[in-house]
Amino acid sequence: MNTAAAGGAGVARTAVNHCPYCGEDQLRPSDAEYPGAWYCRSCLRLFSVTHHGVRRSDPTRTPQEPR
Numbered sequence: 001m002n003t004a005a006a007g008g009a010g011v012a013r014t015a016v017n018h019c020p021y022c023g024e025d026q027l028r029p030s031d032a033e034y035p036g037a038w039y040c041r042s043c044l045r046l047f048s049v050t051h052h053g054v055r056r057s058d059p060t061r062t063p064q065e066p067r
């Protein structure tokens with residue numbers, strides 16, 4: 001696993017393998033209009049993948065949650 005290419009400020013993006021909307025792999029970088037965005041040739045969507053940081057705790061679990 002290449003964690004150095006996983007993201008972060010100023011890090012070159014890693015290729016996205018599948019469209020998050022339709023699941024197809026017909027993706028192209030869209031640098032001209034939207035830098036860093038991807039264009040899906042299957043569903044015609046433009047989208048970006050954003051890295052928000054690293055978190056070791058599970059943000060979906062609340063301490064007050066009854067069991």
Ligand SMILES: [Zn+2]
Pocket residue numbers: 019020021022023024040041042043044045
């Ligand atoms: Zn798509």
